[in-house]
Amino acid sequence: MTEHQHVAPSRLQPVDGEWRRVSPKYIVVDLVGNLFSGLFTTAVATLPAWLLGWGVWWWLLPAVVAVVSIVLIALTPRRVRSIGYLLRDDDLLFRRGIMFQRFVAVPFGRMQLVDITRGPLARSLGLAELKLVTAAAATGVVIPGLPLADAEELRDHLVALAETRRAGL
Template sequence: METGSPQDAGTRGDGTTEPVWRGLPPGLLRMRRLLLVVWLGLIALVLGVLLYLFAGPAWAALAVLPLALTAWGWVLLGRNWRSWRYAERADDLLISRGVLWREETVVPYGRMQLVEVTSGPVERHFGLASVQLHTAAAATDATIPGLEPAEAERLRDRLTELGEARSAGL
C-alpha cells in the first residue's frame, strides 16, 4: 500500500480519515545545530578577542552572549524541527510547520507545475535534500527541507506522477 493513499489513512471515531504524517529525519536537526554552533562559536571567539584587545579583559566577558544565544538557539531548533511534518493524501499534499504560529500548506496535486529536488554542499555532506513544489499560484509554493535523498526522489517522482494524472488543464 502506498504512503498517502486513502487506504493508508487512519480512521477516527467520527468516520473521517486522518492523514499519515511524516516528520523530517534527524540529520536536518544535526546539520542546523552544527551550523549554529560553528557560526555563533566563531562570533564569540572573534568578539572575545577584539574586546580583550581593545577594551580590556573585563569587556571580553561579553563574548559569553553569543554562547548563551547558542544554547537558546539549540532548544529552538529542536522545537522547530519537531514541528515540521508532511502527509500525502489522495488529492493533495499537506505540509505543516511552526511552533508558535502553526502554518499548514495544502498543495493540490493537479496544481503542481514543477517539483524539484535540491541539495547544497552542506546538505549533501549530511546526506540531505529538499523538495521544492512550484504551483500555478505562487502562494501555494512549498518546500520540504532535509529529507533523505532517496525519500526526496521518491516524493518527487510520486508528486510528478500524481500531478500529471490530476492535471488541472494548465
Template sequence: MDVTPVPVDLHWYSLPPGLRRLRRTLLLAVGVPLTVLVGVLLGVLADGGWALLALLPAALVAWGWRVIGRNWASWRFAEREDDLLLVHGVLWRRQLVVPYGRMQAVDVEAGPLERAFGVASVQLHTAAPFSAARIPGLLPAEAERLRDALAERGEARQAGL
C-alpha cells in the same frame, strides 16, 4: 481567528534527524568561536568581570539548540488523494495544502552541506507563489520517491484523469 485542526487519521511523514544535525552543527560552528572570541577580547581589553558577558553568546547558543530541535520536530507532511498537506512551525504554525493539479514542477535540491549530512530538499513549484512549498531535510531516496510520486500525481490531475 480559529485555526482548522490538523487531521490525525492520515499517514504523516516526519523529517529524519539529518537536518537537525546540520542546523545544530552550523549553530556550534558559529556560536562556540563567537563565545570564545568575546570572552578572550573582554578578558584582555577590559576587567575580568566583563568577560562574564561571554555567557550571553553561550546562552544564545543553548537557546538556539532548543529552538532548532523544536522547529525540526514541528515539520510533517501527508500525501492525500488530491493534495499534499504540509504542517510546520512552533510559534507561527503554517498549514499548507498544495493540490497536485496545481503543481508545475517538483525539484530535489541538495547543496554541499546538505549532501555532507545526507539530506535533500523537495521544492514544489505552483502557479501561485504563495502556495509553493519546500520540504527540507529528507533522506535523498525519500526525496526522490516523493518527487516522482508528486510529479506523477500532478501530471494525472492536470490531464484530467
C-alpha cells in the same frame, strides 16, 4: 447535536493519517547552520563596541544576540521534529513550527515544479531538500531533511499525480 451526527473536519485542520517526518539526521544540518549564523551574527554585533571603543552598554548587544542564538540552538531538535508532511487525495499538506505553526496545502494539479536540492552537509549525511513550486508564491513549500531515496520517490510520485490532475484524469 445528537450522537449520530457527524461533523466533517475543516480542509486545513490536522487530519487523521500518517504524518511523515523528516530524518533525525536533519537536526545536525540545522544545528550547524544555526551555530554558524549565531557565531557570525554575534561577531558582527560585537564590532561597533570593539572597533569604536563605545561604552559598556554596547556590549549588551552581542550578549543578547548570543543568548538568542543559544536559545535557537537549544530549540533546534524540537523544531525539526515539528516538520512533517501528509499526502492526501488531492494535495500535500505540509506543517512546521512550534509556537507559530504553519500548515500549507499544495494541490497536486497546481504544482509546476518539484525540485531536489542538496547542500554539502546534507549531501554528506544522505539528505535532500524537496521544493514544490506553484503559480502562487505563497504556497511554495520546501521539505528539508528527507533521505535522498525518499525525496526522489516523493518527487516522482508528485510529478505523476500533478500530470494526471492537470490532464483531468
